[in-house]
Amino acid sequence: MAHEPAQQIIDAVGGPDNIASLTHCATRLRFQLHDGDKADPTAVEKIPGVLGAVPQAGDRFQVVIGGGVQNVYNEIMALPVMAGVGGGAGGTGGGDSDADIKARERAKGPRGTNAWLDSLFEFLSDSFRPILGALLGASLFITFMALMATLGVIPAWNSPGVTLDPSWAFVNLMWQCVFVFLPLMVAYNASAKVGADPWVGFAIMAVVMLPVFTALGAGVEKTALFGFEQAQVAIVQIWGLPMPIADYSSQVFPPLLMAAVLGPLYKLLRRIIPENVQLIFVPFLAMLIMIPLTAFLIGPIGVYVGAGLASALAAINSFSPFIFAIVIPLAYPFMVPLGLHWPINAIMLLNIQTLGYDFIQGPMGAWNFACFGATAGVLILAWREKDKDMRQTATGALAAGLLGGISEPSLYGIHLRYKRIYPRMLVGCLTGGLIIGIGSLILGLEHGITTRAFVFTSLLTIPAFDPIGLYLIAIAGAFVVAMLLVMISGYKNPDQAGAAAVAAATAGAGTVARDADEAASVSEVAGPGELLTDGSAATGATAGGAATAVATKGQGETSEVGALLQIASPLDGTAVGLDTVPDPVFAGGVMGPGVAVEPSGDTVYAPGAGTVAAAQPTGHAFGLQLDNGVEVLIHVGIDTVNLKGEGFDVKVKNGDRVETGTPLVTFDRAVIEKAGYSAITPVIVLNADAFDSVDPVKLGPVSHGDPLLYVQKKA
Structure with missing residues (x-):
């Protein structure tokens, strides 16, 4: 049956009556369950096409699918038993209202001591994941432009003062549209995540991005915000109050902070305003309060925070590109599972906007390719062991990594399930970082490997890095070392080895x-x-x-x-x-x-x-x-x-x-x-x-x- 895996997933998470809502991101189904204890991660992971299961605090449950998650989501939502279950933010099932579910969750209390931390990481992740496809598409346009510049077809398109032919300028707009308006996309997602009307969040952020808003600071000399040289703003008087005017294009910290305040405000307004007039006055009062608050305070603070973090990382890189090249790839394997890499992505964007280049993505590539190399090692062993399920899992994860630069299918589908992989992968990360660090010293690179564009580190985006030769050697070293170490030592502990071997052999026998x-x-x-x-x-x-x-x-x-x-x-x-x-x-x-x-x-x-x-x-x-x-x-x-x-x-x-x-x-x-x-x-x-x-x-x-x-x- 076409829907059999979809039905198996629903059964394994406790049935349709246990599902409060279901959404999906680029690689995962994201369940909000009534009772997280009813979900069976082991049963979920045995379902064909599932790469992994990730229980979370607050009765949240994630099922890692990979690139075909949209199809699986559609199949699940098409099941007759899912007719009463909500999809998207705030959907509910079993006839319960949104308020009923929230009240029940508050009464339960958090599951685990770090529920608030899980919620923070999920807030950061869910603010970016829905736009992952657009970011991936834009990064490939950037890579194409970088390749054309490398081949001499066009001038250095991202250098100051360079004017492109209108035809190539139009191609350039195909990626700029994503990054210029990135704050609006983040504002929409983050507002939805905190339970506010996402279009209200979008509208609040749109005010400070209007060309007319930016024009308020025209002719005004820029000053350092709060004494921070990296955050230059023009101060203008609005009703006798000083308002910092900043360029908010590509900024992500301002919309994140705005949504963090908008969420509680929205809940407060819903509580104190009668239901029969909420449709009119909740959005109005939210905008009335949040637009000035964002323009005068939240937006500038977001600019300041982003610039501060970017400055701190730049200081480390300037002090020792060698140390920076080693620390970044070794830190990323622990940051990505927590969702902490998304704020770093924001700093990459800020670096490109303020410095004209980014120095983080090069070392990050060492981590990514070490991750993909470990997956390649698992794939080779799976072929050798005739493990059909792992072959499928590793093939999909490797394709998502090498072609899209997405590490989550590898991490959640394989690496976090088989803990022997992580130490081997870290050696690959260290190898790539050492190559970048030593190479930077030999070549006298002041900032290490850099790129003038935000890209996902995959095979397709290699031309975006400079110097490309050193980058190639580094990612190849990280990939090969991680792959060989996994192949030599295996990726299963003794218990897992026996279990997976049985699955492999019985799959080969059709049992x-x-x-x-x-x-x-x-x-x-x-x-x-x-x-x-x-x-x-x-x-x-x-x-x-x-x-x-x-x-x-x-x-x-x-x-x-x-x-x-x-x-x-x-x-x-x-x-x-x-x-x-x-x-x-x-x-x-x-x-x-x-x-x-x-x-x-x-x-x-x-x-x-x-x-x-x-x-x-x-x-x-x-x-x-x-x-x-x-x-x-x-x-x-x-x-x-x-x-x-x-x-x-x-x-x-x-x-x-x-x-x-x-x-x-x-x-x-x-x-x-x-x-x-x-x-x-x-x-x-x-x-x-x-x-x-x-x-x-x-x-x-x-x-x-x-x-x-x-x-x-x-x-």
């Missing part, structure tokens, strides 16, 4: 695992029934007239097409059918075909020569990639993962080479039985779809090393 934490999987292993081309230690056997080769030594060769392979028993005990296993996942063949062994011994042995793809540290499950191409799962007992390793002594680790009969783990059956668990051990062929058939050799008493399964290769 679904119920609980990946209770199984281990295989991606590159091999086994006991292979035909050795060098003739060493192979014996012939027959079964029903079919030729069988049993190898006693693994050489990595693959059996010939159509050959009948044997999988040896990993245990002493009694072979029984899978339907006797007290677990519906194994009994129903969900994990794949195979057989189970009721153990009489206490040791599990390798059923063939190959590689350990996943060895659970708890000892309850092992995945082997046999040399003949068979992927085997050995699950010691049912629900024994709950013992957390008690009674198990693991002998191997991931990546170890094993031969037929190599001990994998010893276990204490008394511990298992005392805990009330069954010691029955399923032996499963995970990639059964690669073969014509998988059949038991026989049922009954077996010893380890005896033939247990026949696997017929496809003709």
Whole structure:
């Protein structure tokens, strides 16, 4: 069904009755839930097309989708069960009014000790995210203009005093429209976020951006605002009061501060003005109060704050571009998840407006490409491990990064879920920062790598940076180092390795695992029934007239097409059918075909020569990639993962080479039985779809090393 993933998402967040409102940004669905505890992040992350789930304070819940979020949002809103649920700011579901929901949320109190901090970060993020598409589009226009200037097609279009041909000047307007009127866009989004009429916020900010407003300061000598040289304003007298006249184009701190004041004012006016006249007097009184307040005080303070932050960063960069080039890429991996990078983006814009260039985006590129390099490493491992879900996640995240410069799909879809990635990624960030810092010293660059335009650091925007050669080396170094480190060390901890390996192998076999934490999987292993081309230690056997080769030594060769392979028993005990296993996942063949062994011994042995793809540290499950191409799962007992390793002594680790009969783990059956668990051990062929058939050799008493399964290769 076309809407199946959409319905699964709704079910996983607690159903339509639990949804107060639903919006989306460039990469994520953003739910406001009635009860955040009803959302199941684990279930959400298992849904096809979902890159990650991010629970937040205040019963907010985010589902990371990536570039196709608009389509998923549309599918969700088209569901019949969503007919009563609001989309956009302030939408409600379940018949509750906006006031009812807010009252209920106030009564609950914040979820967590940092709810106010989460709200602040979300306010900053939501003020920018809806205009991300416009910013991306504008950044590509800027890059195109930079490329044309580099090739000598047009003069340096962003240098003072340069006049472009009208045709090229028109192209230049295609990006200027976004950044000149950026304060209006931010004012609209920020006002909506705080619960005010967004068009009222837009109108308030529009007053100080009118050409006529700016003209009030014409002919007046500019002075330093509050003694701050970076904030130059013209002071004019309005009704006997001094009003600072500033250029508000591209400014973002003034609209953010304006909205922060407008929100509480709007709520106050709604409380004291009768409902039947609110439509008229709430907007009027809000504008009457906020327009003068913004022009006289809030706007200039915003200019001052922005200039102050920009000046502080410029001072650090001027003191030591080397230190600055290292600090920025190392700080960004922690700033982006919190939304703190959006104010820095505002400073970049201010730098370009006041200095004519920006010095932050170059080092930021080192972070971005380290992030994308780590994702590339995960993608390569996912291909190697046949992990279909991670391949899809990493491919989408890498495309969004390299082509759009957007890091959120990588961060929320992969990196924050697998904590081993972050240290490796930070080494990539440090590498890129060191290259920029050292290169700046060698080349004598006063401000390091700079750009004269605000762009998203992607492959498409490389021409916007100067010097381009140093920038290329830096981002390539950050990308490659992060990628190689992730590839070498892996990105999963031992528990995640086993879980993801099962998901990968079962996906390849066309099956679904119920609980990946209770199984281990295989991606590159091999086994006991292979035909050795060098003739060493192979014996012939027959079964029903079919030729069988049993190898006693693994050489990595693959059996010939159509050959009948044997999988040896990993245990002493009694072979029984899978339907006797007290677990519906194994009994129903969900994990794949195979057989189970009721153990009489206490040791599990390798059923063939190959590689350990996943060895659970708890000892309850092992995945082997046999040399003949068979992927085997050995699950010691049912629900024994709950013992957390008690009674198990693991002998191997991931990546170890094993031969037929190599001990994998010893276990204490008394511990298992005392805990009330069954010691029955399923032996499963995970990639059964690669073969014509998988059949038991026989049922009954077996010893380890005896033939247990026949696997017929496809003709």
